[in-house]
Structure formats: C-alpha cells, structure tokens
Amino acid sequence: MSNSMTDWTIILRSLRARLFSTITTVVTVAVAVALMLVLLMMRDSGRRAFERGSGNMHLLVSADASPLVSILNGIFYANPPRRPIAWSKYQEIAAKFPLDFAVPTQLGDSYQGNPVLATTPEFFTKFQPVPKEPWKLASGKFFDTEWQVVLGARAAATTGLKLGDQIALTHGAGGSRDTGASKDAQPGPAPGHVHSEFKYTVVGILEPTGSAHDRALFTNLNSTWIIHAFDRRERAEHASDSSKDHDHADHDHDHDHDHDHDHKAHHEPPMTLADITDEDRKVTGLYLRLITREGSDSPANLPQIFDMLRRDPTITVAQPNQEITRLFSIVGNIDQILVGMAGVVMASSGIAIMLALYNSMEQRRRQIAVLRVLGASQTRIFGLVLTESALVGVLGAILGLVISLLGVRIVTAIMRDRLGLVIEPLLSPEVAMLVVVATIALGVLAGFIPALMAYRTPVAKNLKPLG
Amino acid sequence: MSTTLALHIRSLKFQYPGTADKQWTVNILDFKLAPAEQTLLTGGSGSGKSTLLQLVAGLLDIQQGSIEVAGVSLASLSRAKRDLHRGRTTGMIFQTFNLLHGFSACENVMAALMFSSIPPSQHRATALQLLAQLGIDKPDSDPDRLSVGQQQRVAVARAIACKPALILADEPTASLDPENAGGAMDLIQQTCRSIGAALLCVSHDPAMASRFERRISLRDLNAQATQEAAR
Numbered sequence: 001m002s003n004s005m006t007d008w009t010i011i012l013r014s015l016r017a018r019l020f021s022t023i024t025t026v027v028t029v030a031v032a033v034a035l036m037l038v039l040l041m042m043r044d045s046g047r048r049a050f051e052r053g054s055g056n057m058h059l060l061v062s063a064d065a066s067p068l069v070s071i072l073n074g075i076f077y078a079n080p081p082r083r084p085i086a087w088s089k090y091q092e093i094a095a096k097f098p099l100d101f102a103v104p105t106q107l108g109d110s111y112q113g114n115p116v117l118a119t120t121p122e123f124f125t126k127f128q129p130v131p132k133e134p135w136k137l138a139s140g141k142f143f144d145t146e147w148q149v150v151l152g153a154r155a156a157a158t159t160g161l162k163l164g165d166q167i168a169l170t171h172g173a174g175g176s177r178d179t180g181a182s183k184d185a186q187p188g189p190a191p192g193h194v195h196s197e198f199k200y201t202v203v204g205i206l207e208p209t210g211s212a213h214d215r216a217l218f219t220n221l222n223s224t225w226i227i228h229a230f231d232r233r234e235r236a237e238h239a240s241d242s243s244k245d246h247d248h249a250d251h252d253h254d255h256d257h258d259h260d261h262d263h264k265a266h267h268e269p270p271m272t273l274a275d276i277t278d279e280d281r282k283v284t285g286l287y288l289r290l291i292t293r294e295g296s297d298s299p300a301n302l303p304q305i306f307d308m309l310r311r312d313p314t315i316t317v318a319q320p321n322q323e324i325t326r327l328f329s330i331v332g333n334i335d336q337i338l339v340g341m342a343g344v345v346m347a348s349s350g351i352a353i354m355l356a357l358y359n360s361m362e363q364r365r366r367q368i369a370v371l372r373v374l375g376a377s378q379t380r381i382f383g384l385v386l387t388e389s390a391l392v393g394v395l396g397a398i399l400g401l402v403i404s405l406l407g408v409r410i411v412t413a414i415m416r417d418r419l420g421l422v423i424e425p426l427l428s429p430e431v432a433m434l435v436v437v438a439t440i441a442l443g444v445l446a447g448f449i450p451a452l453m454a455y456r457t458p459v460a461k462n463l464k465p466l467g
Numbered sequence: 468m469s470t471t472l473a474l475h476i477r478s479l480k481f482q483y484p485g486t487a488d489k490q491w492t493v494n495i496l497d498f499k500l501a502p503a504e505q506t507l508l509t510g511g512s513g514s515g516k517s518t519l520l521q522l523v524a525g526l527l528d529i530q531q532g533s534i535e536v537a538g539v540s541l542a543s544l545s546r547a548k549r550d551l552h553r554g555r556t557t558g559m560i561f562q563t564f565n566l567l568h569g570f571s572a573c574e575n576v577m578a579a580l581m582f583s584s585i586p587p588s589q590h591r592a593t594a595l596q597l598l599a600q601l602g603i604d605k606p607d608s609d610p611d612r613l614s615v616g617q618q619q620r621v622a623v624a625r626a627i628a629c630k631p632a633l634i635l636a637d638e639p640t641a642s643l644d645p646e647n648a649g650g651a652m653d654l655i656q657q658t659c660r661s662i663g664a665a666l667l668c669v670s671h672d673p674a675m676a677s678r679f680e681r682r683i684s685l686r687d688l689n690a691q692a693t694q695e696a697a698r
C-alpha cells in the first residue's frame with residue numbers, strides 16, 4: 001500500500017480497470033513491433049548471410065542453368081547441381097588461366113539432410129569462406145585422405161557427431177529438402193539410398209563461419225568418386241541380374257535392405273582408388289581465384305577471364321558478388337515493400353491505442369471532472385491521458401521485442417531448412433532503440449486526440465447526477 | 468482565526484457567449500463570506516447558481532469584476548495556478564458524491580491530497596486520520612461497498628482534506644430522503660465549523676432555510692447590482 005496517490009496510480013488504475021482492452025491493445029502493438037523487428041533483422045542478416053560464403057573466390061564455374069542458380073547451389077547448397085563438369089574441363093581451366101586457386105567441388109550426397117561437399121584439401125588451405133577469415137578448426141584436423149569427413153559447425157551441432165564417429169553418407173539430398181526435382185534428373189540408384197558399404201570417420205569439426213558452409217560436411221573427392229564408381233558398377237550388374245531372375249520393381253524394393261551384405265559378397269574389397277576411371281571423376285563446381293596484387297581484391301584481368309570462360313558453352317560462370325548484388329536488387333524491393341507493410345501494421349496498432357482510449361473517455365469524464373475539482377489542471381489531465389497512451393506503446397514495444405526475438409528463431413529455422421540459408425539474426429541496438437522510440441512516439445501520437453478530449457472535458461456538466 | 472475573508476465577490480458580471488448584450492447570468496455587486504461563516508444561497512433552476520459556483524471555484528474565466536478566495540484574486544492567477552488554488556482552498560460537495568470508481572475510500576481522500584502542500588509521505592496517515600474522525604472504519608474498501616451515509620462521509624472527508632477556507636456545497640441533499648438529508652447537513656455544517664471553513668450552500672430545498680442564519684437569494688443579489696447600476 002503506497003503512502004500517496006500519484007499520476008501513475010491513476011494511470012495504472014485506469015489501465016487495469018479496462019484490463020481486456022489494455023491487453024488486446026498492448027498485444028496488437030507488440031505484434032506490429034515484432035513484425036517490424038523481425039523483418040529488419042532478417043533484412044540485415046539476410047544480406048550478411050548472402051555476402052558470406054563466397055568468401056575470397058572470384059568466379060564460380062558450374063554446369064548449372066544460370067549463374068544465379070549456380071551461386072545458390074554451389075555456395076548456399078540450395079539443391080545439388082544436376083549436371084556435372086568433366087574432370088578434363090577442370091584440368092583445362094586450371095592450366096589455362098593465371099589462377100591463385102581452382103578448387104573443385106562435388107555436391108550430391110548428404111548426411112541427415114546436411115549437404116556433403118567433396119573437394120580437395122585446397123578448399124581449406126586456399127579458399128576462405130569469408131574474405132580474410134580462413135577456416136578454423138574447433139577440434140580435430142582437416143581431411144587428408146579418403147573416408148574422412150570434416151563437419152561444419154552447424155552440421156556438427158545438428159547431427160551431434162563427434163570426432164571418431166563413423167558415418168555412412170546418403171546418395172542424393174535426402175532429408176526434408178526438395179528431392180522430388182532431382183529424382184527424374186538423376187539416373188541410377190534411387191535418390192536417398194545410403195552408401196552403407198563405405199564408412200567415413202569424423203576427423204574434424206570447424207568453427208562457425210556464419211555462412212551456408214556451416215551446414216555442410218566436407219570430404220575428399222576420391223571417396224565420392226569411389227562410391228559413385230561402385231554405384232555405376234552395381235547398376236551394370238543389376239541390369240543383367242534383373243533380366244535373368246527377378247523383375248525390376250522387386251529389386252528396387254529390396255535394394256536398401258540387401259545392399260550391405262549382398263555386395264560385400266560380390267566384391268571384396270568393395271572398391272579402391274585404382275578402380276575409378278575418368279568417367280567417375282566428375283565435379284559440380286569450381287571455386288576460382290585469380291592472382292591478385294598484394295592488398296587488392298579486384299584483379300584487372302577479371303572481366304577478360306570472365307568473358308573467356310563465358311564463351312565456353314559447356315559451363316556456366318558466375319561472379320558471386322555480382323549475382324548477390326543482383327539478387328538483392330530483386331529481394332531489396334520486396335523487403336522494402338514488406339517493411340512498408342509492417343509500418344502500416346504499426347500505424348494501425350496506433351489507431352487501436354487511440355480507439356481504446358477514445359472509448360474509455362466516455363466513462364472517464366466524471367473521473368476527470370472530479371480530478372479537476374480536486375485541483376488538477378487541464379494540462380495535467382492532458383498529460384495523464386497522453387502518458388497512459390505512451391505507456392501502452394512502451395509495453396507493446398517491450399512485448400514486441402520479446403516476441404521478435406522468439407519469432408526470429410522460428411523464421412531462421414524455416415529459412416535454414418527450406419532455403420539452406422544460414423542466417424544469424426542480429427538486432428543492432430540502434431535499430432531496436434529506433435523501433436522502440438518510434439513505438440512510444442506512436443503511443444503519444446495516438447493519445448493526442450483522447451488527451452485533447454480529456455483536456456476539454458467540461459467539469460460542472462460531468463459532476464451532475466446521471467440521467 | 469485569520470481575518471482574511473473566505474470569499475469576496477466584487478462587481479462580478481458574467482454572461483455566456485451568444486446571449487444578448489447586457490443579459491448577465493451573474494451580476495453581483497458585493498458579496499462577502501467571513502471565515503467559518505455559513506450561508507445558504509437559494510434560487511430556482513436557471514437562476515445562475517451553477518454558473519456562480521463555477522466562477523467561485525475558478526472553473527470559468529472571470530469576464531468582469533473580481534473574486535477573491537482566501538485573499539487571492541482568481542483573475543490574477545493563470546488557469547493552472549487557479550486549479551491548484553481551488554484544490555488547496557476550496558472543497559466541493561455535490562448532489563452525487565462523485566467518488567472515484569476503482570479507488571478505495573482512502574485513495575479518494577489521498578487524491579485530494581495530491582494537490583496539497585502536505586508531503587506525500589504523510590498523505591496516507593492524514594487520510595486515514597480524517598476518515599477515522601468521520602467514522603469510516605474500513606478505509607481501504609471500495610466506496611461502492613459502503614452505505615450511502617458512509618459514502619457521504621468519504622465525500623466530505625475528501626472535500627476538507629486540504630483544510631480549505633471555503634466549502635461549496637451544490638444541492639448536497641437533493642438526492643437524499645428528508646431523514647438522511649438532515650443527517651448529511653449536520654455532518655457538513657459541523658465539519659465546516661470544526662475546521663473553520665466557510666460554507667456556501669446552494670439549495671432550493673425549503674427545509675434548509677432553518678439551518679442557516681444567513682440566507683440570500685441569487686435573484687436578490689443580482690437585483691441589488693441592477694438597482695445600483697440604475698442609480
């Protein structure tokens with residue numbers, strides 16, 4: 001029990017007296033604030049996420065349909081590229097141009113929905129996922145031979161794998177992501193089958209980079225080639241098998257279950273590096289970096305080399321920076337529209353505050369008149385209502401901030417699972433402050449008309465008996 | 468007791484905007500109320516009683532003439548100062564008690580003390596003491612749960628909380644039956660005497676007349692001014 005009455009007692013009592021209206025108004029404001037904050041957070045960190053990942057590469061070569069698709073597939077692991085590049089093409093490009101590095105990559109396998117990137121050790125030593133931030137190991141080492149796998153930070157976290165664990169990879173993307181499209185495109189074993197004949201050992205876990213690479217597992221190309229050579233061999237055998245004893249549908253049904261012991265019996269040991277042919281040596285992407293002068297990141301011959309590579313009809317060449325800028329010129333408009341819409345939602349929530357107060361004014365006329373008689377000035381009454389309105393804004397802003405921090409986790413989880421975009425949502429204190437201040441200002445603005453009504457409340461008329 | 472008049476009205480003229488020229492709703496040449504003096508002001512509806520009370524309370528701006536409450540001319544004060552002056556020097560009692568809903572009896576009295584010069588730390592103690600004097604034994608209960616008589620007492624306690632020099636009572640008994648009306652008037656008059664506040668009671672209840680030594684009709688007051696002007 002407090003020792004005296006203050007304006008705050010009156011304000012809080014008024015908010016409590018119409019509790020339902022207060023709660024709904026605060027929630028309305030909070031949702032609007034949360035929507036705005038989530039959009040702003042996503043916009044900033046979305047761009048940041050897109051800017052990370054291509055790191056210090058200048059060019060990405062693939063056989064994808066367009067440069068943008070090649071970036072989305074090759075750097076953000078959106079889908080496994082459908083068409084491979086022959087090893088000879090890699091050798092040709094690596095030999096022809098003055099390159100700092102040419103790192104071959106191969107995508108197509110997965111582990112529990114996480115993409116597996118098969119590459120060479122240069123991926124870790126030369127390529128940097130974020131410029132000037134080379135790969136760092138949280139534990140273990142980079143792979144140095146076949147059947148070793150290094151985990152991206154998020155892949156390690158989501159799978160729970162530890163150093164020394166043995167895993168079998170899945171051919172195809174598997175998991176929750178879009179496998180439907182690749183089904184028809186990729187001939188051979190049913191997508192999603194497990195290469196359980198070949199066990200990989202976890203040898204290293206990477207530090208987070210804040211890029212899509214965190215979601216991936218890394219292994220060397222030879223391992224992948226051996227598996228695919230094995231698949232190819234198996235395919236050929238089954239083709240002749242099925243013509244002899246059982247029909248094709250039957251075989252497909254048994255495939256996964258029988259895989260392991262069935263083939264161990266036929267081939268012991270299953271397959272080695274010596275068995276792979278040039279046909280098996282396929283990659284899906286090349287990360288290229290031109291030789292640059294010290295301290296410069298835009299070599300003068302980049303446009304020229306880009307042009308030369310573009311003339312080759314068998315490959316698609318992309319400049320990641322350009323593609324990301326282009327992507328954001330499209331997305332940028334959309335997010336401006338979204339932020340604009342969030343602004344409209346915020347304005348509507350301001351109207352909600354105003355309506356709630358406006359409706360309460362009718363019942364408060366007598367209270368206001370009594371306070372006036374007791375000595376309150378018109379200005380003080382005005383301030384009382386305006387403060388009440390601002391307080392709804394403050395409560396809405398605080399609740400909205402909390403909701404947005406929870407909401408953004410959900411949205412980032414969806415972005416990660418559906419789009420393969422790793423977004424670290426960051427709310428800059430300036431932006432948060434700006435939105436909070438704007439919300440309070442909105443509350444003040446919304447309270448203006450009701451406060452004016454309160455200011456003008458005639459005293460004598462409202463002290464008379466009702467009816 | 469101070470010799471400063473509780474109320475002094477001089478050459479007061481008031482008309483509402485839009486009424487014909489010189490059609491004064493209130494036109495008072497001179498009216499004095501000494502400290503602790505009790506006066507009954509009578510007049511039919513539309514006689515300007517309510518307007519006069521609002522002028523004295525400082526709720527209407529003075530157009531001509533002057534009103535001094537507790538020695539301070541209302542016209543010399545800004546609106547906000549006038550509001551504060553009213554809070555500290557003038558207590559008002561109404562036909563309906565006009566207690567604040569959602570606030571306890573004690574809080575209703577403390578609401579009046581918000582505008583006093585008493586330090587906030589003493590507000591609750593002051594309010595409780597006042598309510599106890601007036602016979603309220605459940606000061607923390609909602610006034611809606613108290614009897615009509617008790618609500619009246621809370622309203623009186625609130626009106627005198629700031630130790631005003633002047634109490635304005637506007638038809639204080641109009642909604643009470645004769646028995647309760649008597650009790651209410653006893654309470655108001657005794658309380659005013661005990662704190663030394665002057666009482667200006669506006670009523671058209673004939674039963675009131677015997678309670679006041681000084682009775683004056685607003686029509687007479689206005690006429691007095693008109694005669695003076697005619698001279």
